[in-house]
Amino acid sequence: MTSFLRKLPLSLTMSMLIVGFLVFLPACTHRKVVQLDSHKVTVSRHGFEKKFQVVEGPSEPRFEYAGISTDGKGLKVSIEGDKITINGVNGKLRVGDSVLISDDGVAVNSLDYGESEKYLRANNSATEVSVRN
Numbered sequence: 001m002t003s004f005l006r007k008l009p010l011s012l013t014m015s016m017l018i019v020g021f022l023v024f025l026p027a028c029t030h031r032k033v034v035q036l037d038s039h040k041v042t043v044s045r046h047g048f049e050k051k052f053q054v055v056e057g058p059s060e061p062r063f064e065y066a067g068i069s070t071d072g073k074g075l076k077v078s079i080e081g082d083k084i085t086i087n088g089v090n091g092k093l094r095v096g097d098s099v100l101i102s103d104d105g106v107a108v109n110s111l112d113y114g115e116s117e118k119y120l121r122a123n124n125s126a127t128e129v130s131v132r133n
Contacts, residue, residue, distance in 0.1 A: 036063050036079060040098040046070045047103070069103050077101055084120060091120025 031044045034054060043052065047069040055062045062080040069075070078085045082093045086106050093099070093108065100107045108116040 034063060036061060037081070038095045038097075039079065039093055041079065041101070042099070043067075043101045045075075045101065045103050065101060071103075075101065075105075077106060086120075090124055091117075092123035093120070094123060 031042070032052065034041045034043075036054065037060065041063055043049075043065060045067055047067055049065075049067045051064055051066040053064050055064065057080065060081045062078065065075070065077040067075055074087075076085075076087055077099075079093070079099070082095070084091045084093055084099070084106075097108050105113040106116060107113055108119055111119055
């Protein structure tokens with residue numbers, strides 16, 4: 001086999017290698033979709049999945065995800081009703097929002113990741129009342 005590869009031109013060998021990566025790389029992606037009340041949650045990540053479950057609570061179901069990507073970044077997401085927690089940071093969804101959990105982070109609807117963070121924080125701060133002593 002190695003003598004066969006040595007006889008091939010370098011460009012052909014590299015082309016075969018790139019095509020192999022393109023074919024097998026998407027096979028490593030975990031893609032799961034969950035409907036949680038009015039929210040559609042899509043998880044599309046490489047790496048290891050520690051927790052992926054929907055727990056039926058007394059009032060509303062709760063979605064929990066925990067995973068580690070191939071570069072070592074951990075991500076924990078919990079959604080209960082319209083409340084979302086991402087790595088300990090609270091936010092709030094609106095009715096009908098879709099959530100994408102990917103290697104880059106968490107995106108809401110068709111917003112990019114930075115705009116999604118602003119969106120979740122703005123929704124959360126609009127409904128909370130803080131009391132300071």
